Amino acid sequence: MIHEHASTRKDQIYHVAERLFSERGYHATTMREIAREIHIEGGSLYSHISSKQDLLYAIVLRGSERFLQAARTVVSLDGSAREQLRDLMHRHLAIIAESIDGAVVHFHEWRHLDSAKRTKIEQHRDEYEGYIRQIIRRGIDNGEFAPQDERLVGIHILSLLNWAYQWYKPEGRLSADALAQQFYEQIMCGLEPRNT
Amino acid sequence: MIHEHASTRKDQIYHVAERLFSERGYHATTMREIAREIHIEGGSLYSHISSKQDLLYAIVLRGSERFLQAARTVVSLDGSAREQLRDLMHRHLAIIAESIDGAVVHFHEWRHLDSAKRTKIEQHRDEYEGYIRQIIRRGIDNGEFAPQDERLVGIHILSLLNWAYQWYKPEGRLSADALAQQFYEQIMCGLEPRNT
Numbered sequence: 019m020i021h022e023h024a025s026t027r028k029d030q031i032y033h034v035a036e037r038l039f040s041e042r043g044y045h046a047t048t049m050r051e052i053a054r055e056i057h058i059e060g061g062s063l064y065s066h067i068s069s070k071q072d073l074l075y076a077i078v079l080r081g082s083e084r085f086l087q088a089a090r091t092v093v094s095l096d097g098s099a100r101e102q103l104r105d106l107m108h109r110h111l112a113i114i115a116e117s118i119d120g121a122v123v124h125f126h127e128w129r130h131l132d133s134a135k136r137t138k139i140e141q142h143r144d145e146y147e148g149y150i151r152q153i154i155r156r157g158i159d160n161g162e163f164a165p166q167d168e169r170l171v172g173i174h175i176l177s178l179l180n181w182a183y184q185w186y187k188p189e190g191r192l193s194a195d196a197l198a199q200q201f202y203e204q205i206m207c208g209l210e211p212r213n214t
Numbered sequence: 215m216i217h218e219h220a221s222t223r224k225d226q227i228y229h230v231a232e233r234l235f236s237e238r239g240y241h242a243t244t245m246r247e248i249a250r251e252i253h254i255e256g257g258s259l260y261s262h263i264s265s266k267q268d269l270l271y272a273i274v275l276r277g278s279e280r281f282l283q284a285a286r287t288v289v290s291l292d293g294s295a296r297e298q299l300r301d302l303m304h305r306h307l308a309i310i311a312e313s314i315d316g317a318v319v320h321f322h323e324w325r326h327l328d329s330a331k332r333t334k335i336e337q338h339r340d341e342y343e344g345y346i347r348q349i350i351r352r353g354i355d356n357g358e359f360a361p362q363d364e365r366l367v368g369i370h371i372l373s374l375l376n377w378a379y380q381w382y383k384p385e386g387r388l389s390a391d392a393l394a395q396q397f398y399e400q401i402m403c404g405l406e407p408r409n410t
Contacts, residue, residue, distance in 0.1 A: 043239035043240065043242060043323075043326070045241065045242030046239060046240075125380070127239075154405075161407065163406070164406065164407040167396060170393075171405070174374055174400050177373050177377035177378070178370055180377060181372070181373035181376060181377050184376070185369065201370065206404050208360075208402050208405075208406075209359040209367070210403060211357065
């Protein structure tokens with residue numbers, strides 16, 4: 019019998035659960051199927067994870083933490099509002115590109131969380147959106163950005179970034195960094211020609 | 215026994231299925247549950263719909279047809295590229311706002327379609343995206359829009375509109391029309407202040 023590090027086993031469980039939740043949906047995935055894919059006994063799975071619901075929560079929470087960590091880093095670094103916005107867009111798309119399955123679970127299957135857990139995740143999303151809004155507000159105040167409804171601008175930017183899990187192929191020709199740069203330029207310049 | 219019109223019954227089935235597929239996910243919803251919610255026998259459901267898979271397909275297809283119908287109408291009307299873009303954004307958000315459950319099924323549960331049906335829906339999406347790209351291209355060619363990567367601009371606009379099913383509350387203070395107008399202005403003007 020091979021000695022396995024607990025966190026490695028846990029990562030493996032997360033990885034398989036992300037894929038199955040993404041492919042089949044949370045409700046249609048059983049703990050037994052997850053165990054089978056990892057080649058362990060169903061009972062042994064429960065020594066790592068207490069329930070399917072907790073597993074879903076752990077995956078969604080890990081996503082929240084990654085996004086929040088990125089936002090905290092970005093606002094803690096000195097930089098103009100534009101630099102911070104561009105930096106955050108790059109980091110956000112990198113998190114999605116790292117695991118499309120994880121993003122599907124984070125952005126879609128999270129709706130199957132129990133009410134208290136869903137509320138917690140909603141708080142994390144509000145906090146994250148708050149960081150984006152704070153960057154936009156600072157940019158409007160110091161003249162880097164034109165005056166706008168900062169809430170709807172925040173939603174606009176999040177829509178653009180989050181929807182990537184639906185179409186973006188990390189193995190394709192367009193890198194996540196190149197995509198972030200193009201989206202940043204579109205967000206900044208708009209479609210209307212400039213008289214410069 | 216009440217005589218019921220077949221299309222009304224079918225609408226009722228679609229409506230309940232949309233809600234259950236959206237709330238629980240496609241795989242976790244049974245035909246028996248759908249029948250129970252409509253207060254009919256499971257067997258009687260099959261006189262309207264041949265399978266759960268066909269029901270999913272019918273719902274997703276109905277969404278495709280609405281979007282395509284909107285796009286065909288918009289491009290057939292005379293109007294500048296800007297007018298067409300704004301018009302299409304309004305119509306697109308109106309379709310989503312009309313049924314958030316329908317949008318969840320259309321944009322998420324569609325992944326549970328069998329391969330041939332999924333391909334068909336992908337063709338409809340490509341066709342729809344093609345109309346948006348055509349509007350962008352015309353606007354770039356006639357100077358209404360600044361030169362851009364029209365494919366990524368198309369994806370940008372679709373991301374913005376489609377993501378609305380995740381956060382938009384049709385019963386809230388912001389009407390779908392007001393939202394479309396604000397998003398249109400953001401798409402046109404961008405964040406960078408203009409020297410005018």
